[in-house]
Amino acid sequence: NSNRSHIVKLPEQVMIRNMVTTNQYLLLSAPPEKEVAFQELKAKHGSVYAFHGSPVENWHSIVRRGLKNASNSNLMIHGAAHGSGIYMSPHSTTAYSYSNYASSCSSNPTERSKWFMCLALCEVIDNGINKSGDIWVVPQEDHVVTRLFFKYSLGTSGPNVTADALVSDIHRALEFFGSL
Numbered sequence: 568n569s570n571r572s573h574i575v576k577l578p579e580q581v582m583i584r585n586m587v588t589t590n591q592y593l594l595l596s597a598p599p600e601k602e603v604a605f606q607e608l609k610a611k612h613g614s615v616y617a618f619h620g621s622p623v624e625n626w627h628s629i630v631r632r633g634l635k636n637a638s639n640s641n642l643m644i645h646g647a648a649h650g651s652g653i654y655m656s657p658h659s660t661t662a663y664s665y666s667n668y669a670s671s672c673s674s675n676p677t678e679r680s681k682w683f684m685c686l687a688l689c690e691v692i693d694n695g696i697n698k699s700g701d702i703w704v705v706p707q708e709d710h711v712v713t714r715l716f717f718k719y720s721l722g723t724s725g726p727n728v729t730a731d732a733l734v735s736d737i738h739r740a741l742e743f744f745g746s747l
Contacts, residue, residue: 572596572630574716581740583715585728586659590718593744594687596633597712605692605712612694616714616730616737617655617703618662619687626685634689634711650697652706655689661701662686663725684723688715688730688737714741 573595656662692710
């Protein structure tokens with residue numbers, strides 16, 4: 568009862584081909600009150616799309632609670648070189664590289680084959696984003712909502728695309744579910 572996320576596999580007709588996986592899902596994890604606040608901010612500032620990559624062991628929490636600012640906490644994995652906030656990228660390969668770290672992943676190839684890599688495509692309020700090339704830091708948690716989720720086999724190269732190049736495909740997928 569505590570999980571208010573909505574996860575649905577995308578039908579083939581609305582899958583985003585450039586994401587190079589058939590494991591594509593609508594992932595809405597914001598509670599209704601956060602979504603309302605997000606839409607109000609979006610009407611005022613506009614929004615952009617960006618990718619978030621994280622190790623597989625973080626996704627249970629992300630799905631249940633949304634993306635959180637783990638900078639400078641005991642949950643931080645990669646540091647906060649660009650400041651405190653949720654780290655994202657407009658480019659899939661940059662975000663994907665952050666999902667390749669699995670602290671509990673075994674060095675045994677048979678065991679590693681059970682693991683996978685995950686990437687979220689998020690909508691971000693276009694205000695207050697600290698942009699440093701392909702690294703974007705969003706200090707305010709309420710400025711980020713997950714929209715789509717992609718799963719990849721461990722060791723695959725993953726997608727090589729910018730979020731801007733996918734906007735029409737993203738809207739088509741979200742409109743299919745009435746989520747836009």
